[in-house]
Amino acid sequence: MSDRNFFLSPKASKARLREAENARRNRWDIIKAHSQGQVSRRDLIKMGLFTGAGLMIPISGLSPFARSVFADSNIPTGLPPSPLFGVQAFSTPMPRFDVLPRQPVSVLNPAPTAQANTTQQPVDPALGGGTGPIEGRPPGPIWAHQQFAQLPPVIAIQATMEGAKTNNVYNPGVPSLQNSGINPANPIPFKFHPGLPIQNVLKDWTYNGTIPPKLMMVRYGEPVLFRLRNRLPVNQSQNGGFGIHTISTHEHNGHHGAENDGFTGAFFFPNQFYDYHYPVVLAGRNSINTTATDNRASGPTDAGGLNKIAGDWHETMSTHWFHDHMFSFTAQNVYKGMAGMFNIYSGLDRGAEDINDGVNLRLPSGRASVSGKSWGNLDYDVNLMIAEKAWDANGQLAMDIFEFDGFLGDQMTVNLTFKPFMEVERRKYRFRILNGSVSRFFKIALSDGSPMIQIANDGNLFPHPVVLTQLDEQGIAERYDIVIDFSRYSVGQKVWMVNLAEHQDGKKVDKDLSIAEALSGNSSDPCVGKFLEFRIARNPAQPDISQVPSTMIPNPDLSAIPVARERVFEFNRGAGQTTNDPVTTFFGPWGIKTDNQGGTLAADYGRVSAAPRFGTREIWTLRNGGGGWDHPIHIHFEECQTLARDGSAANVPAWERGRKDVWRLRPGGEVKITLQFRDFGGMFMEHCHNTMHEDNAMLLRWEIDDLGGPFLRPLPTPIPKPQGVTFIPPDDILPTAL
Amino acid sequence: MNTQLNIKTRRRRFSPIVVTLLVGVAAVLVLGNPSVQAQTTTAAGASTVDSSITIATSGTVSDPNGAITVSGSVIIKCRRVIDTTSTTIPPLVLLDFDLSQVKGTTGSGKTLKTYVTGDNHATALRPFQASDTIVVTIPYFDSTKDILSASAFLVTATVNFDISTGKLTSGSLTYGTNIFSSSGVGTFTPAM
Numbered sequence: 065m066s067d068r069n070f071f072l073s074p075k076a077s078k079a080r081l082r083e084a085e086n087a088r089r090n091r092w093d094i095i096k097a098h099s100q101g102q103v104s105r106r107d108l109i110k111m112g113l114f115t116g117a118g119l120m121i122p123i124s125g126l127s128p129f130a131r132s133v134f135a136d137s138n139i140p141t142g143l144p145p146s147p148l149f150g151v152q153a154f155s156t157p158m159p160r161f162d163v164l165p166r167q168p169v170s171v172l173n174p175a176p177t178a179q180a181n182t183t184q185q186p187v188d189p190a191l192g193g194g195t196g197p198i199e200g201r202p203p204g205p206i207w208a209h210q211q212f213a214q215l216p217p218v219i220a221i222q223a224t225m226e227g228a229k230t231n232n233v234y235n236p237g238v239p240s241l242q243n244s245g246i247n248p249a250n251p252i253p254f255k256f257h258p259g260l261p262i263q264n265v266l267k268d269w270t271y272n273g274t275i276p277p278k279l280m281m282v283r284y285g286e287p288v289l290f291r292l293r294n295r296l297p298v299n300q301s302q303n304g305g306f307g308i309h310t311i312s313t314h315e316h317n318g319h320h321g322a323e324n325d326g327f328t329g330a331f332f333f334p335n336q337f338y339d340y341h342y343p344v345v346l347a348g349r350n351s352i353n354t355t356a357t358d359n360r361a362s363g364p365t366d367a368g369g370l371n372k373i374a375g376d377w378h379e380t381m382s383t384h385w386f387h388d389h390m391f392s393f394t395a396q397n398v399y400k401g402m403a404g405m406f407n408i409y410s411g412l413d414r415g416a417e418d419i420n421d422g423v424n425l426r427l428p429s430g431r432a433s434v435s436g437k438s439w440g441n442l443d444y445d446v447n448l449m450i451a452e453k454a455w456d457a458n459g460q461l462a463m464d465i466f467e468f469d470g471f472l473g474d475q476m477t478v479n480l481t482f483k484p485f486m487e488v489e490r491r492k493y494r495f496r497i498l499n500g501s502v503s504r505f506f507k508i509a510l511s512d513g514s515p516m517i518q519i520a521n522d523g524n525l526f527p528h529p530v531v532l533t534q535l536d537e538q539g540i541a542e543r544y545d546i547v548i549d550f551s552r553y554s555v556g557q558k559v560w561m562v563n564l565a566e567h568q569d570g571k572k573v574d575k576d577l578s579i580a581e582a583l584s585g586n587s588s589d590p591c592v593g594k595f596l597e598f599r600i601a602r603n604p605a606q607p608d609i610s611q612v613p614s615t616m617i618p619n620p621d622l623s624a625i626p627v628a629r630e631r632v633f634e635f636n637r638g639a640g641q642t643t644n645d646p647v648t649t650f651f652g653p654w655g656i657k658t659d660n661q662g663g664t665l666a667a668d669y670g671r672v673s674a675a676p677r678f679g680t681r682e683i684w685t686l687r688n689g690g691g692g693w694d695h696p697i698h699i700h701f702e703e704c705q706t707l708a709r710d711g712s713a714a715n716v717p718a719w720e721r722g723r724k725d726v727w728r729l730r731p732g733g734e735v736k737i738t739l740q741f742r743d744f745g746g747m748f749m750e751h752c753h754n755t756m757h758e759d760n761a762m763l764l765r766w767e768i769d770d771l772g773g774p775f776l777r778p779l780p781t782p783i784p785k786p787q788g789v790t791f792i793p794p795d796d797i798l799p800t801a802l
Numbered sequence: 803m804n805t806q807l808n809i810k811t812r813r814r815r816f817s818p819i820v821v822t823l824l825v826g827v828a829a830v831l832v833l834g835n836p837s838v839q840a841q842t843t844t845a846a847g848a849s850t851v852d853s854s855i856t857i858a859t860s861g862t863v864s865d866p867n868g869a870i871t872v873s874g875s876v877i878i879k880c881r882r883v884i885d886t887t888s889t890t891i892p893p894l895v896l897l898d899f900d901l902s903q904v905k906g907t908t909g910s911g912k913t914l915k916t917y918v919t920g921d922n923h924a925t926a927l928r929p930f931q932a933s934d935t936i937v938v939t940i941p942y943f944d945s946t947k948d949i950l951s952a953s954a955f956l957v958t959a960t961v962n963f964d965i966s967t968g969k970l971t972s973g974s975l976t977y978g979t980n981i982f983s984s985s986g987v988g989t990f991t992p993a994m
Contacts, residue, residue, distance in 0.1 A: 245993075492950075512986030513939030515952040531920050531949040533939040537927070549950060558988045571891075576926040578937040579982050601992050612950055636847060637887065691848030691894075692885030710852070710881070715898075718921040730896060730927075732848030732883040 070569055071454075071474040071590060074145045084144045085457065098465070101300050143464070145590065146455045146475050151259040151482065154597040157244030158484035159252070160236040161279035161405060161447045164271075167220045169289055176220075176289045176339045178212040179204060182788070190298040191333060191786040199339060200294070200332020201323060202782040202789040205774035207330070210321035210744050215343040217289035221280055223272050225311055225402065226295040227265035228254035231274035237281075237442045238430075244487040252276070256475070257482040261459035266304030268461055269296060270401035275480045277449055278404035280386065281440050282344050284363030284411070285371040290315075290340040298334045306463045307396045309334050310784070314389040315406060316541060317522070317700060317725040319347045319379070322746020325700055328391040328763065329648060329669040329747075333786040344408065346375025347702060348620075350743055353377070359423050362411030364439035368419055368432060370411045378620040379703065379723075380410045383496040383523040383543045385449075391669055392650045395471065395502045395755035399463050401480070403500050405447045407440070412617065413525060414439040417610040427519065428494040428547055428610035444493045444610065446486075451500035452476050452591045463502075468653055468760045469693070470503030470570015476563070476595035483594070485558075487601035490551045491608035494519070497544045503570035503754045504591065505694065505728070508544075509534035511560040511594060513579055514552065517612050520545035524703055524723035525616040536719060537565055537573060539696030539728040541753040544719075547612050553600040560594035567591070570756060572694035572731055619705055619722060622738060628680035631800070632659050635697065635729065635752060635762060636689035639666040643795040647783050654752065654762035657689070659800040664689070667751075667761035670781040670795035674750075674766035675802045676741045683707065683738045688729035695757060697735075698726045700748040704739040711736075726753055745771040747779050766801075777802070851882040851968035859904070861977030863955040867908050870917055870942075870955075872977050874904035878961060882930055882968035893930035893968070898923055899959060901940055916945045924957070933962045939980050954980045 072084055098104070174181060180201035187196045201207055231252040236243045254263045254275055271278045273295075282288050296309035303309065310333055314326030323330070324340045332338045346353075346361055353361050353374055360377035362370040388394060388402035409415050411423045416432040416439055430441025452473035456462040464471055478484055499506055510516065510533075518530045522543050529547075538544055553559060564582045566589045568574040574589075582593050639655020640663050648670035655664040658673045665671070676682050684704075686697050703723035709715035710733055720727075727735045751763035769777045778801075780791035860873040877900040885891040901924065906917035924938040936959045943952040958976040963969065 509939075510986065511982065512984070513954045513956070513980050513982035515941040515949070515954055517949060529949060531922070531941045531943070531952045533941050533954045534924070536925055547950075553987070556989055556992050558990050559986065560988075573927050575928055579939065579986065580937060583986070599990055599992070612948075614948060689847045690885055690887060691850070691883040692888050692891035715879075717898075717923050717925070731885070731894060732850045732881070733896075 070472045070567065071143050071145050073588065081144050143454065143474075146462070146473075147457060147459065149260055149459060151257050153483035153594070154485045156257050156481060156484050157246055158478055158481055158486045158596065159246055159276040160238055160243045160442065161479065162231065162274070162276045163235045163237040163279045163281060164221050164223060165235070166281065167222070169217050169220045172220050172222070172289065172291060176217060176291070176341070179208040185335070187786045188298040188335065194787050196336070196785070196787040198336060200336035200784060200789070201338050202330055202784070202791070206746075206776070206779065207323045207782070208774070209323060209341040211343060212341060215287045215345065217287045217341060219282070219286055219288045220291065221288055222291045222293070223278065224293045224295045225269060225271060226273035228263040228268040228270070229265065229273045230254065234276070237279070242443045244485065256453065256455075256477055256480060260482065264304060264460055266297070266302055268401045269307060269397065271404050277401075277480055279447055280404065280406045281409070282342065282406070283409040283439060284344055284346065284380070285373040286363060287344055288342040290342060291337055292340065293337045294332055294334045296334050306465050307400045308390055308393040310390055311397065311402065312389045313338070313340060313386055314700070315340065315342060315386045316384055316698070317703065318342055318384065319345060319702065319743065321744040322748055322767070325746070325748060326389040327747055328389050328749060329782050329784070331390050331784050333784070336786070345743070346373060346377065347379035347740070347743060349373070349375035360412060362423065364409055364411060364414035364416070366438055368438040370421070370423060376620055377412070378617060380412050380525070380617055381408050381523045381703065382410070382413045382520055382525060383545055384408060385498050385500070385541070385543065392759045392761065395759050396463060396465055398500070398755060399471070399502050400461065403449065405449060405496065405498060407447070407496070408523070409439045415441045415445055417441075425525070425613050425616055426609070426611040428492040431606065434606065444491065445496070446493060447479075447496045447498070448596070449479055449498045449500040450476070450506060450595070451480070452504055467570060468756055470754050470756045472504055472567055472570050472591070474590040476591050478596050483596070485597040485599055487599045488550050489602055489604040490553065490555065490600055491604045492547055492549045492551070492610050492612070495546050495548065497538070497546065499538045499540050499542050501540050503540065503756050504567055505540070505565050505573045506538045506563050507534060507536070507565035507573070507576055508538065509562050509564055509579055510548070511562050511579065511583060514559070517547040518544060518719050519547055519612060519616065521719055521722055522703070522724045522726055526719070526722040527616060527618045528614060529612050529616065530718045532719070534564060536717065537576070537728060539694070539726060539753065540755065541696060541698055542726045550598065550600055551608065555600055555602055558597055558599045560598065561596040562594050563592055565592070570754065571692060617722070622681060622705065622740070625681045625740070627683050627738070628677060630683045630685070631674055632685045632687065633657070633750065634660070634664070634687040634689045635695045636664040637693070639664040639761065641666045641668070643668045643671060645670050645792075645795050648781060648795060650759070650761040652761055654757045654760055656762060656764050658764070658798055661798070661800060667763040668795055669763070669765050670792065671765060672767060672778045672794050672797045672801045673764040675769055675778065676766070678741055678745060678768050678771040681738060681740045683736060685734060685736050686727060686729055687734045688732060691732040694731055695729050695762070696726050696753040697729060697750065698753045699739065699750045702739045702741065704737040706735060706737055708736040710734055741768050745769060745775055847885060847887045849884040849886050852880070853969040854879045855970055855973055857973055857975065859975045859977070863906070863977050864979045865908065865953065867915060870906040870908050872904060872906040872955070876901055876904060876975055878959070878970060878973055880961070880970040882963070895928050895930050895963070897926045897928060897936065897961065899925070899938070899957070901957070906942060917942045918945045920949055930963065930968065932965050933960065935960050939982065954983070956980050
């Protein structure tokens with residue numbers, strides 16, 4: 065057992081626990097003041113509380129990580145453990161996701177518009193007063209919804225962003241029997257477990273302000289308008305100590321125009337809305353299968369048929385998620401609860417296992433003949449959002465925003481419920497597993513070492529399924545779709561999902577444990593071991609006819625597409641900043657060096673680091689510049705293929721040979737990928753999805769700006785204000801960008 | 803850890819007698835000297851040493867169809883990583899066990915069955931030390947069936963390193979019956 069840990073053991077001495085709690089409270093005052101804009105990091109440096117690199121100096125009595133007077137050695141102490149109020153693990157059912165209603169677009173008032181709706185409204189004095197636009201999307205043609213006339217929204221999905229409240233309209237999308245007996249008619253107070261305290265309205269901010277987390281269900285060929293209304297407090301100090309009330313939602317990893325991508329600098333304010341247009345199209349729609357003749361390039365129709373669409377069926381995606389992407393505040397806002405999942409249904413993956421049309425892969429989901437739903441059956445298709453949390457002595461969500469190496473919680477949650485159980489039948493289930501943590505990696509196995517079939521990575525079904533007994537490490541934002549066959553168990557048995565990845569801090573996994581080690585209870589990491597209990601409750605009412613075909617979705621063949629150029633991005637600690645715009649810049653310690661030129665740069669969303677030509681393909685190398693940390697790197701917009709790891713194609717494991725959008729670089733590691741730039745344009749991002757690294761400030765902007773129309777090369781940078789978005793020229797354009 | 807005492811073996815096809823006979827019998831044979839390859843690189847903030855060994859293995863695991871004789875080469879790749887920007891971050895190793903060449907058989911003649919592990923790799927990140935033991939379960943399935951029929955057996959790998967160079971120098975593998983198949987399963991009383 066290690067003695068270098070993020071959290072103190074509950075068995076630590078009372079004096080040591082008290083010392084850590086006092087330090088956390090003292091530190092909390094600084095965190096709160098900083099999060100509320102009362103003091104900047106520059107101010108903290110002047111006060112001697114921060115180093116020039118942006119690190120908080122571990123002063124005893126101020127930092128839980130300062131050396132303890134009660135410690136046996138010069139070892140940092142750690143945070144006090146989250147109290148459990150007598151709650152036991154696996155004593156409450158896991159709620160399925162809460163499906164957001166799909167409505168006709170006609171319900172939207174005002175009606176959506178291609179360009180941002182700049183109708184004026186009064187602005188609250190706390191936000192500067194005057195008037196401002198009702199929609200926070202940057203105005204004008206550059207930020208207009210691309211191809212809005214060709215792909216008009218058919219379905220409206222609406223949500224609010226607001227503080228924690230009771231859910232009175234829970235829709236799990238499945239009968240109670242398939243939701244571990246949860247009666248959706250019962251109100252659901254915002255608690256991580258029925259035995260834990262109700263969360264304060266300012267501590268947790270989620271879509272619609274409620275739990276369980278939300279699920280959007282969409283299908284190819286049916287464009288969606290997602291209207292998000294910001295109902296967070298206008299007063300920035302009303303944030304519960306962390307988080308910010310300006311927001312931007314990224315649909316991870318949608319193939320659509322940048323105006324819908326949740327660009328980090330396209331945030332909007334309380335009392336505004338933002339219309340995200342998700343056309344739900346296949347990549348290559350303007351160059352491949354343009355006449356929509358291929359059955360495999362399709363969405364499911366209500367009648368059980370196929371709605372053929374343009375594009376490359378090899379680019380079909382399935383499991384996405386959506387989350388806040390506010391510049392420098394993504395970690396805080398996502399940790400507060402701004403995350404949901406996004407299932408895309410297609411002819412290939414339609415979520416109806418009994419439709420045998422020669423296209424449908426018939427993956428575990430449910431029967432159309434039973435539910436009456438020809439697509440999107442969730443009975444045996446389960447979204448899991450795994451994220452660890454921490455709470456204070458009062459049971460309220462707690463976070464330390466100054467842990468720039470990475471923040472870890474000490475209590476595992478699944479679908480925002482503390483260590484729940486799930487009742488399952490003796491048959492195959494599909495699980496769409498999202499790592500929704502801030503900084504923690506997971507490595508998942510079943511407690512009995514049984515095989516699991518991995519079928520997708522980051523929402524992309526594999527060319528061929530892969531059988532594993534323990535999944536690879538799963539970085540933040542990665543999605544692993546797996547199939548577990550519970551028919552191997554008897555009714556009355558139970559088995560657990562187990563986390564094998566042991567952390568000591570938020571930099572990286574410290575050690576991958578064996579199942580025996582993880583189950584021994586000896587790990588100093590409180591999030592190692594069992595976190596989800598499966599109870600084999602009954603036999604299925606109908607035979608399991610679902611399938612896991614040996615061939616699913618082959619990779620797109622890019623061999624005929626020339627490589628226009630190569631770029632290298634190195635992810636380092638010790639970044640510098642060359643610009644000083646007060647809105648668009650932030651400073652380290654993290655940053656990215658581009659094309660081996662100059663130094664490592666901290667984030668500035670006004671800087672153009674790369675501008676690939678529209679219609680081309682490139683090869684990008686993503687390099688970890690250090691050996692003491694890992695980075696899950698995310699590239700927005702287009703799914704990529706992994707060409708090599710650490711210089712060799714042979715090092716790419718079977719589960720990474722499909723398409724991906726997040727790569728764990730691994731300590732001292734390197735990944736080479738290839739991607740295309742097509743169909744849409746605008747400014748996108750590339751960043752570490754350890755969101756503490758991302759926010760401080762391992763993020764860059766790249767853009768597709770040469771596709772004509774309203775686009776300018778380079779694109780002007782949006783500067784959002786409650787009174788309206790203005791534009792400024794880029795702060796910086798790297799020499800190799802264009 | 804599961805504290806349920808009245809645990810039933812989850813698969814009938816694992817005969818308790820067979821398991822009893824074969825646990826501990828599962829053998830390791832490291833045939834000859836492992837081949838070792840190594841390469842060192844240094845990046846801005848990391849020093850890495852890549853090395854690999856190939857070992858010929860054999861052993862026995864239990865299965866409802868009888869004892870499976872397992873054999874095949876296992877390639878163990880190792881990357882030792884040192885962070886050169888910090889003296890407080892301990893070195894680590896990234897290990898990759900390529901078990902794709904491991905095969906098993908039962909019976910003979912017309913009753914011969916062949917088992918494969920698929921394209922299987924096991925990976926582990928571990929602190930760097932002179933010797934380490936890693937225990938993983940590995941799926942295997944009848945080569946005439948699909949992967950949904952897979953079961954798992956146990957692999958216990960011992961790997962040895964040269965502390966000064968960071969290179970993987972030798973290793974051995976033991977195959978055995980998956981001990982977690984019963985210990986990792988609990989019981990409850992379903993609602994009627």
